[in-house]
Amino acid sequence: MQVHPKSRPIFSEIPLIGVLKKHFAEMDIDVDLSNNTNPFLGTLGNYPDLTQKSLKKHYWQVISSLNQPADYTPQKIDEIIDQHILFTVGSSEGIDLLLRSFAEPNKDTIAVTEPSFPAYEHWGKLHNLQIKRFKLKEENYNQLDVDDIIKENPKLVFLCNPNNPTATLLDTEIIDKLCRSLDGFVIVDEAYIEFSGISSAIYDLSRFNNLIVLRTLSKAWGLAGVRCGAVIAADPLVINTLRYIQIPFGFPTPSQELVANRCAFPQTMIASWEQIRQERVKLVKNLSNLSVVKKITPSDVNFFLMELNHFSTVMAFLNQHKIHVVSCDNEIANSIRVSIGTEKENQKFLKAMSLISDSLT
Numbered sequence: 439m440q441v442h443p444k445s446r447p448i449f450s451e452i453p454l455i456g457v458l459k460k461h462f463a464e465m466d467i468d469v470d471l472s473n474n475t476n477p478f479l480g481t482l483g484n485y486p487d488l489t490q491k492s493l494k495k496h497y498w499q500v501i502s503s504l505n506q507p508a509d510y511t512p513q514k515i516d517e518i519i520d521q522h523i524l525f526t527v528g529s530s531e532g533i534d535l536l537l538r539s540f541a542e543p544n545k546d547t548i549a550v551t552e553p554s555f556p557a558y559e560h561w562g563k564l565h566n567l568q569i570k571r572f573k574l575k576e577e578n579y580n581q582l583d584v585d586d587i588i589k590e591n592p593k594l595v596f597l598c599n600p601n602n603p604t605a606t607l608l609d610t611e612i613i614d615k616l617c618r619s620l621d622g623f624v625i626v627d628e629a630y631i632e633f634s635g636i637s638s639a640i641y642d643l644s645r646f647n648n649l650i651v652l653r654t655l656s657k658a659w660g661l662a663g664v665r666c667g668a669v670i671a672a673d674p675l676v677i678n679t680l681r682y683i684q685i686p687f688g689f690p691t692p693s694q695e696l697v698a699n700r701c702a703f704p705q706t707m708i709a710s711w712e713q714i715r716q717e718r719v720k721l722v723k724n725l726s727n728l729s730v731v732k733k734i735t736p737s738d739v740n741f742f743l744m745e746l747n748h749f750s751t752v753m754a755f756l757n758q759h760k761i762h763v764v765s766c767d768n769e770i771a772n773s774i775r776v777s778i779g780t781e782k783e784n785q786k787f788l789k790a791m792s793l794i795s796d797s798l799t
């Protein structure tokens with residue numbers, strides 16, 4: 439199996455493991471006596487499907503019907519989509535595989551934006567990489583000093599769009615310019631894109647060979663318990679490379695079935711996004727009137743960033759009331775990230791916020 443020419447040199451020293459050889463060679467097997475499994479206890483006695491060809495097609499059909507640009511025409515990769523997708527154990531595994539495949543420890547640099555999802559930096563550090571942070575600028579955190587990133591010549595750039603924790607969107611020209619100018623890979627983590635309705639970077643895959651999109655089924659798809667994410671790459675050799683080091687069989691058969699079912703019946707999932715939007719609009723409107731709320735950054739997704747007055751007092755109060763939100767104070771002073779919950783959960787949060795507001799005025 440051919441791996442990407444930019445993969446780490448160690449790839450050429452380590453042969454493909456046996457079980458992958460069997461699948462990649464697409465051998466015509468009638469009797470398989472190679473697995474040492476128990477044949478007497480039903481179908482879960484077999485290892486999960488490793489190629490997931492039809493599931494990839496069904497997944498692509500759903501996602502490519504969403505987040506389309508205005509001038510969308512079906513892409514060339516539609517026909518060979520299974521070569522461009524790798525399902526992973528959440529998108530977390532995708533991040534880890536990319537770092538371990540393309541960045542050499544104690545040598546290479548990766549670029550991350552600030553503030554953003556901390557996992558890129560966390561695993562990057564564990565992998566002994568140099569981390570360069572680039573600030574998201576302007577009130578809506580949608581600008582970056584792209585030329586500074588290009589000067590740094592990183593092996594991988596991680597962009598999160600919409601961004602966690604700010605819920606904001608990158609200026610589209612940024613992704614284009616980085617893809618055009620960088621030798622390394624541009625990774626666009628679209629964990630929350632389905633909520634937003636903005637155009638996805640998957641529609642740019644046919645334009646940029648160094649573009650990689652990360653998706654997860656943990657958020658809008660409502661399948662966090664299934665542990666499924668997807669790496670979608672312009673270049674099939676990227677997928678080969680990740681697969682080369684991925685621990686085989688991490689996508690269990692029952693999880694594959696649940697994803698297939700969601701793909702076959704996506705309507706309930708899509709309808710729930712409108713429910714979330716309505717809850718967000720309501721919650722944000724009510725919170726905006728409270729004295730402890732200084733600013734809420736506009737959001738199109740299932741969470742929002744909120745700057746507080748009396749930050750420590752409010753956090754202690756929420757804690758006392760067993761309400762957990764994420765503190766972003768280290769990155770953005772006095773700010774928290776709040777996920778949209780059920781109507782009942784949102785009401786409880788609003789009530790606690792109203793109580794503490796009243797007691798401080």
Ligand SMILES: Cc1ncc(COP(=O)(O)O)c(C=O)c1O
Pocket residue numbers: 527528529530531555598602627629653654655656662666667
């Ligand atoms: C931006 C972003 N990317 C990736 C992930 C990882 O999600 P998972 O591993 O559940 O797919 C998260 C989870 O919070 C996230 O916010």
